[in-house]
Amino acid sequence: MDLVRAKIALCDGRIDEAISLCDTGMAVADDPVLASWASIGSMVRAITAMRRGELATMIHHANQIKEDVIFGREGLWGRDTFPWNSPAWLVVQIIEAEKGWEVAVPLARGLLTSESSARGLLLSEPSAASFLVRILLRADDRETAERGRRCAAVLAAENPGIHAIATAALHLEALLERDISLLQQVAASDCDERTRSSANEDIGDLLSESAGGFRQACMHYETAMRSYADAGSPRDSSRVRSKLRRSDAPKTAARFWPSSRISVLTDTEYAVAELVASGLTNAEVGGQMYLSRHTVAFHLRKVFQKVGAKSRIELAVMWKQLTGQDLDVASHG
Structure with missing residues (x-):
């Protein structure tokens, strides 16, 4: 089904393809028999709008997801057909984009505090873990961040053939240990463009804190900025650009x-x-x-x-x- 393929394209960072597939799939989902599939389309549209910096559009589709849950159209959010915490993960992203990372901390903490919740999220959205751990580390909640790391490490050991989970586990290890060499491995890995972009941004963040590391930091920021833009995420690209210009001239x-x-x-x-x-x-x-x-x-x-x-x-x-x-x-x- 096009909506499932749209979700896969989104996870791979192929934003334009995800939007195209979603539009096709949503047209089919107008059929009452297939209406429950529209929840996936709303999620894809909300995330793509967020990455493009279109907050009003993002909120519109997020509200549609809430309506699906309220009015009992949540069949595809069940454990058997779609990860139950995917809507919660979407909400964290929306709150962070709309109101700031501080407001998103409690929800981020909730997703990683429960082992079953963390496992479900890592299996369905491996790249989500690094986003949540960054928020938790900014809030000085290392304990919950460590839980996420341990969960990712266990899942990577249990699923050696799933490269995305192994990369997510490595990324969390690098963030918690502040290890640039591990981040470089993530940035050079055969993973999706968005994950590589975020790893380069993380490298830039660490280098910018060290004496004499600003020039190298700028190189990684520039790489991240271009990669985010190529992946169809101008909002993320703009955030990195602001880091480059944070200091006065x-x-x-x-x-x-x-x-x-x-x-x-x-x-x-x-x-x-x-x-x-x-x-x-x-x-x-x-x-x-x-x-x-x-x-x-x-x-x-x-x-x-x-x-x-x-x-x-x-x-x-x-x-x-x-x-x-x-x-x-x-x-x-």
Whole structure:
């Protein structure tokens, strides 16, 4: 059935295919005989809307799922045909997107506190575990997070042929141990695009906390940002972009680039000048330094004033000499 195939495509991170299959399946589900299948379609539509940042659409379909339960159309939510806690997992995602991670903590805790609940969720939505554990670790609830890890490890041992569960167990181990090498294994694994993206984001988070790790963190953030976008999740891509721009421009430049080797130039001015001298446009410089083109142009004007260059070409010609010796501030006013 197209709705089941849509759910599988969604789990694999194939958002566009999931939407297309869901639309086809929902048209068939209009038949009263097949109406109970519409709950799967509502869930797929809610999750795809959330990943695209379409919160109003997400809430609309989430409310449809609630109506299915209230009015007894929950046949496919039973244990025999569909994981009973899938709606709860969807609710956690919706609350986190709409109201923030703090509000989602109690529900996240509930899904991993019970062993049967955790097992059911890991078997149906293996990638859900890392999302829940991140929320719990942010709330300093390591005990419940550890329960999730133990459950994932047991399931991975019981199901050695299910790669998604093994990857989920490895991801939880990496998060709880703050182990970048394990996260790198997840990011390089043959799993779905979304899991690899989240692993790269996790690596970026850990590296950004360490002294001197910001440049490497940015590389992983950029990989995650592109991968989320390719997987049809602009909301996640936007979140990672905000992490790249979290620091103000001078602080970011100071951490990302070497200290100025020319005393009259600030670190930011030095970084801008070095990139311009190497032939980059203002837009390209801005892309590398996470500055707007207007900010780059402002810093470049300051560089011209301080070093006496009248053009980009002149700056490029004189740059090697400038970086080989210090400048006399007085000689350029």
